[in-house]
Each structure stands twice: as structure tokens, then as C-alpha cells.
Amino acid sequence: MASGDEEKGKVDLLEDNRIDSGIDSFKSLTKDEHYSKPVHELSPPEDGEVKDKLDSVTEERHDSAYISSSITVDNITDILKTCSAGSQDTESAETPDHNEQEVKNLLTTITDDGDTILHLAVIHEAVQFADWLIELFPKQVLDLQNNLYQTPLHLATYLDLPAVVRRLVDGGASLALQDHDGNTPLHVACEQGRGDCASEMTRNIPPGQLTPVLEAQNWRGVTCLHLATLHRRHRLMKLLIKKGANLNVQEGTSGKSPLHMAVELHDVSAVTLLLNKGANVDAAMFNGCTPLHLAVGRQDATIANLLCQSGADQMIRNMEDETALDLADGNDDILALFPFDDIQISGRSVVGVNF
Known part of the structure; x- marks a missing residue:
């Protein structure tokens, strides 16, 4: 049982825009720098918080094949290499059983920050590896949210990776899931000016399916068109209006x-x-x-x-x-x-x- 100080630390991490998880943590990274602190040193969320967060996902994370892990951003490069090599090995009948199990364990891993290997691949802009994972994973895994309620689609949009956005949308990733600020991936695109990502998200979506996303309000009560207007994103305003925004x-x-x-x-x-x-x-x-x-x-x-x-x-x-x-x-x-x-x-x- 955690002490009072530990419980307070958990609340601070989860409610005060945690900078150790998801895209917020990525902001502190450069191509030549990594985290100085592994995720397993951070306090994980309470079981109830995880359950509440996953209500909008097809299968709750603790009922899936995913397991807790101590993956760190320090060793993500090695993990990606191992998984890439493993994926090639699994196509051969001569692949040793232990290699297959190793790959399976890595693919069915969730960090203490709630990130799947797909989240981490997107964060590190490993586009080809992310593409392979999107093809491999079922839809409900594409929609898993980390501790900041971000799906891989949120992260790919924030990082302006339209090719990954296209693959996620084509793979059935949801446009409607909201992050800890209530933003859908399309909200993120409008706030950050990711016009190409917004185009990929909306290009083949029937109007009836897109309308709820266009009308969705974040926790500040604003829609995508409001955000595009507030940030003077005129190109995005035109796109949203063309797609039927009110x-x-x-x-x-x-x-x-x-x-x-x-x-x-x-x-x-x-x-x-x-x-x-x-x-x-x-x-x-x-x-x-x-x-x-x-x-x-x-x-x-x-x-x-x-x-x-x-x-x-x-x-x-x-x-x-x-x-x-x-x-x-x-x-x-x-x-x-x-x-x-x-x-x-x-x-x-x-x-x-x-x-």
C-alpha cells in the first residue's frame, strides 16, 4: 500500500499535465538526447483511473494481452531493432521459439506511462516500424490511450506525421477519442496547424461519420472550427467548412x-x-x-x-x-x-x- 506522500505524487503526476508521459515528455527530447529517468521510476495510475480512461476503447487494457513493463526511452532504439529483426524472423520456419516469444512480449507491452510500442514508435518518428505495427495490430490496439489519454493518432498528428496518420485512419483508428484536454486528433491538428494531417483524417470519411467529430467540444468548450479560427489557421478553416463544419x-x-x-x-x-x-x-x-x-x-x-x-x-x-x-x-x-x-x-x- 502506497504512503500518503506516494499517493499525492500520483495525483500530481496525473492531474498536473504530466511531463513524463506521451507527447509532453517528448518535448524535452532532441535527436541526441534521451530521458534521464526511466518510466518504471514513475508512479503508475490507480486501477480505477486506468479503467475510467479506457471506457471509450473496445477492450479495457487490463483485460487485453498487454502487460506492464519497464521500457524506457533510453532503450527504445534497441527495442525497435529487436522487433524489426523479430518480425523478419517470424516469416521464416526456422525462427527459434524463444525469438518469437521475445517479439511477442515486446509487442504486448505497455509502459508504466500507458504507452504501447506503437505509441513509442510514433514518438520517435520510426515511420516504417509504425507502419508495420499498424498492419499487425487489431483496431482496438490502435485506439489504446496512454496516461494522458493520447492515442497513437493524437501523437502522429502532434508530430506532423501525415503518412502515419493516413495508415492509422485507414487501419480504423478512431477520430473521436479525446485526450486529457478533451481534444480529438482533429482538434490537435487545428491547434497545431497540421493541415496535411487534417486532410488525411478527413479525406475518405463519410459526412455522417465526420459530423460528430466536427461538433465535438474539448474541455474548454471549443470545436475544431473554433480552434482553427482562434489560431488563424485559414487553410484549416476552409477544409473544415468544406467538410460540413457548422x-x-x-x-x-x-x-x-x-x-x-x-x-x-x-x-x-x-x-x-x-x-x-x-x-x-x-x-x-x-x-x-x-x-x-x-x-x-x-x-x-x-x-x-x-x-x-x-x-x-x-x-x-x-x-x-x-x-x-x-x-x-x-x-x-x-x-x-x-x-x-x-x-x-x-x-x-x-x-x-x-x-
Whole structure:
């Protein structure tokens, strides 16, 4: 039984964006450097945590053929060489039984960080070996998640390996599984700007199967189109829209549509793209603010003009009972966009009246 300090250490490792597992740990690697700490020195997750994490996988990991191991990144090169050699040997009738068993043990291994040999092959960008493993493994193994809930497809996308992404998708890897931030592999592609990976993920997927992925929100409540907009990934925005992404989807915290976000970023190109593709110019946030409210409130006359030219309703009031004009704050460029023929004194229009 673990001591109180050990239990606290486990929680810290799992809940505080562990840097010793999955892709987060890879960030500290260079081609000439390796980890200084093997994974077997790290505290493994509780059984319950592993079970919860694998609910979305066809077979739970502790019921599969996979076993715990102390594989380290220090010896991954030797492991890959051994497995590659072993895979060739298994094709020969003269292969010794102990070599076959050695290969089997390596292939059916999961590190204390939850990484399969396929995860590690992807992390080390061993593309040919990863390709062999994808062909060898059944679909449910392709979808196994490590302790950061990352599948090999998440990692291949993060590392911008479109060839591996293609093989995983063709092999039946799920696009819908979410990592510890709630991101699907397509979320990762949009956040990191992996356009080629996103293209490989979506190229042969029927619209009905892709829609749930396009509509999925991560734990911050944003969809793939929101992320592409937030990171000014215009190419990815076009791809997602072409694949049927909802232009007016609201993120989960304040109800912003992608158009709201583009306006907040003063991204004229994204605003123009969304309007041209048919985004609702009068979409309202949870507080009633339209994109025009945001443009005027940010004193952005250029985008305010674009919205007005696209037919934005200038008289919509938000929950504070404010129209966009109320937020102009004396900006002459913005005030010039608004007609004043609705201003009346004693029931009579002031337009054309000489004072």
C-alpha cells in the first residue's frame, strides 16, 4: 500500500499535465538526447483511473494481452531493432521459439506511462516500424490511450506525421477519442496547424461519420472550427467548412461563434471567409452580443463596415439593453456607418431638420 506522500505524487503526476508521459515528455527530447529517468521510476495510475480512461476503447487494457513493463526511452532504439529483426524472423520456419516469444512480449507491452510500442514508435518518428505495427495490430490496439489519454493518432498528428496518420485512419483508428484536454486528433491538428494531417483524417470519411467529430467540444468548450479560427489557421478553416463544419456553432462558455472569435482577433481574412461562406452575421452570444457589438466595442471600423455591408442588424440589443451604436464611444469612423433617420424628437424625425 502506497504512503500518503506516494499517493499525492500520483495525483500530481496525473492531474498536473504530466511531463513524463506521451507527447509532453517528448518535448524535452532532441535527436541526441534521451530521458534521464526511466518510466518504471514513475508512479503508475490507480486501477480505477486506468479503467475510467479506457471506457471509450473496445477492450479495457487490463483485460487485453498487454502487460506492464519497464521500457524506457533510453532503450527504445534497441527495442525497435529487436522487433524489426523479430518480425523478419517470424516469416521464416526456422525462427527459434524463444525469438518469437521475445517479439511477442515486446509487442504486448505497455509502459508504466500507458504507452504501447506503437505509441513509442510514433514518438520517435520510426515511420516504417509504425507502419508495420499498424498492419499487425487489431483496431482496438490502435485506439489504446496512454496516461494522458493520447492515442497513437493524437501523437502522429502532434508530430506532423501525415503518412502515419493516413495508415492509422485507414487501419480504423478512431477520430473521436479525446485526450486529457478533451481534444480529438482533429482538434490537435487545428491547434497545431497540421493541415496535411487534417486532410488525411478527413479525406475518405463519410459526412455522417465526420459530423460528430466536427461538433465535438474539448474541455474548454471549443470545436475544431473554433480552434482553427482562434489560431488563424485559414487553410484549416476552409477544409473544415468544406467538410460540413457548422459555421454558427457556439462554444460552451460564452456562446461565441467562430465569427465572434474572428472579430475579437481583428482577423479581417477570417471574418471575410466566414461571411462569404454564409455565417450568421447576427449570431448572438449568451449575453446577446452580436459580432457587430464586438467590432464596435473594439473600435474596429474596418470589420464593423464588413458586417454592416453583410446586412448586420444595427438595432439588436444585448442583455445590457445596448445596441452596437451605444458602444461606438464617439468613434467618428464607426458612427458614420450608422443611419440616424430613426432618431426622433416629439415623434418627428430629426433628419433634414435645420436647427
